[in-house]
Amino acid sequence: MAKSFASAEDNEEKEENLEVLDDGVYALTTGGDPNVGAIEGEDFLVCFEARATPVMAKRWLDQLREHTDKPIKYLVLSHYHAVRTLGASAFDADVIVAHAETKRLIAERGQQDWASEFGRMPRLFVGHETIPGLTWPTLTFADRLSIDLGGSRGTVELAWAGRGHTSGDIYAWLPEQRILFAGDLVENGSAVYTGDAYHQDWRTTTLDNVASLGARMLVGGRGHIARTPKESGQAIELTRRFLDTLVESVDKVRTSGGTLKEAYTAARNALVPEYGGMPVFEHAMVFDTQRVWDELQGKDPVIWTSERDREVWGLLTD
Numbered sequence: 438m439a440k441s442f443a444s445a446e447d448n449e450e451k452e453e454n455l456e457v458l459d460d461g462v463y464a465l466t467t468g469g470d471p472n473v474g475a476i477e478g479e480d481f482l483v484c485f486e487a488r489a490t491p492v493m494a495k496r497w498l499d500q501l502r503e504h505t506d507k508p509i510k511y512l513v514l515s516h517y518h519a520v521r522t523l524g525a526s527a528f529d530a531d532v533i534v535a536h537a538e539t540k541r542l543i544a545e546r547g548q549q550d551w552a553s554e555f556g557r558m559p560r561l562f563v564g565h566e567t568i569p570g571l572t573w574p575t576l577t578f579a580d581r582l583s584i585d586l587g588g589s590r591g592t593v594e595l596a597w598a599g600r601g602h603t604s605g606d607i608y609a610w611l612p613e614q615r616i617l618f619a620g621d622l623v624e625n626g627s628a629v630y631t632g633d634a635y636h637q638d639w640r641t642t643t644l645d646n647v648a649s650l651g652a653r654m655l656v657g658g659r660g661h662i663a664r665t666p667k668e669s670g671q672a673i674e675l676t677r678r679f680l681d682t683l684v685e686s687v688d689k690v691r692t693s694g695g696t697l698k699e700a701y702t703a704a705r706n707a708l709v710p711e712y713g714g715m716p717v718f719e720h721a722m723v724f725d726t727q728r729v730w731d732e733l734q735g736k737d738p739v740i741w742t743s744e745r746d747r748e749v750w751g752l753l754t755d
Contacts, residue, residue: 440754442747443557443720450560455500456662459614461590463504464656465497469627469716470561471520474618474656475501476611479587481510485609485618487525487572489554492564494524511584513595514574515620515658516606517542518633519554520561525572534582535574536597538605546740547571553741557720598622599643600635602658603738608647615653617669622647625672626660627716628708629679632724633738640680648673659716682707687729701726701753723753 451468458464461477473486482505488494512530514522517539525533548571555562576582584593591613598608602621609618621630622643631639648670655669656662657676663669686704690696695703705722712718724741727749731739739745 440719440750442750443723444717445557445559447558447560453496453500455497455504457504458616458654458656458662459611461505462611462614462616463501464618464662465500466660466662469659471659472656473497474609475505476586476593476609477505477507477590478510478584479590480507481587482507483511483513483584483586483593483609484509484528484530485513486515486521486620487512487523487528489520489561490524490564491527491567491569492524493561494527498527513607513609514539514572515608515618515622516603517547517550518603518621519547519551520558521620522547522572523551523568526567526569532576533572533574534576534578534595536605536607537577537579538597539603539607540574540577542603542605543571543573549740549742552743553746556743556746598646599638601639601643602631603633604635610650610652615651617647617650617652617655619647619655619657621658623655623657623672623676624659624679625655625657625663625668625675627657628712628718628721629676629683630717630721630725631680631683632721632728632741634725634728634732635738636680636684636729636732640677640684644673644677679708679712683725684729684733687726688733691730691733697726697730698753700730704729723750726753 451470453467456464464474476483509528509530512528512533514535582595594610606622652669663672686707687700690700690703
């Protein structure tokens with residue numbers, strides 16, 4: 438019997454918790470749904486991630502406003518995926534920041550990604566009718582961008598660590614507090630979605646660059662907050678281990694002449710013991726397997742459309 442498509446039948450409401458990580462540093466954890474964050478400057482806010490719709494974004498902002506009424510100057514988007522970007526209008530930010538590659542990907546495939554992700558996980562798109570259109574960054578950079586928080590609050594360092602979850606993922610680093618908002622480069626207690634990934638870079642140099650920061654606390658794209666240096670390192674290695682097992686399982690089947698479906702079965706079986714009970718595991722595995730298979734043949738990420746989603750899902754799960 439075929440699995441129900443992606444997360445289309447996942448209707449369970451997740452508990453959302455605003456957590457204060459340090460003075461003026463906040464994160465919203467969402468029971469395995471995408472996490473978001475905010476950092477107080479002297480007289481403004483830097484928000485990290487936008488959620489999928491303005492309605493979903495307002496839920497987060499309503500909680501944040503219980504702690505601070507500072508205006509939002511910067512909205513930072515870690516990458517181009519719809520669940521991270523389409524709620525941006527609710528922030529009324531002066532500046533929307535992303536990597537230059539993220540802006541390129543929005544132009545190339547943002548509309549298709551919007552339709553794809555809405556079909557895959559409709560529960561995240563509450564109030565989808567309020568989305569005014571694609572979110573466009575107004576400030577982009579290639580390697581690093583520093584935001585001075587003013588007064589004695591230090592800086593937020595935005596940086597590209599290398600190709601990973603997408604070709605344009607960035608993180609937000611608070612060097613004084615040693616707190617890292619890693620976006621989907623790191624997941625902590627969630628399966629890892631890799632449908633647009635560059636696995637070979639991600640699992641080696643990119644995660645090495647993230648690990649070299651030596652974070653005291655780490656907020657991943659999904660899952661729990663890592664609250665100590667040890668836990669932060671473990672979260673990075675949990676992500677790396679998922680990627681290693683995924684790639685090695687698919688490659689073993691491919692090089693032995695097996696089929697894509699056999700590669701999916703092998704990778705799923707290898708990952709189930711550690712990751713099978715985590716959020717989005719069954720959802721991610723289908724798209725992850727297809728992307729690894731393509732990458733091992735030298736292909737860049739193919740655009741996911743609603744039609745391609747269903748085609749690949751049916752091929753691997755029927």
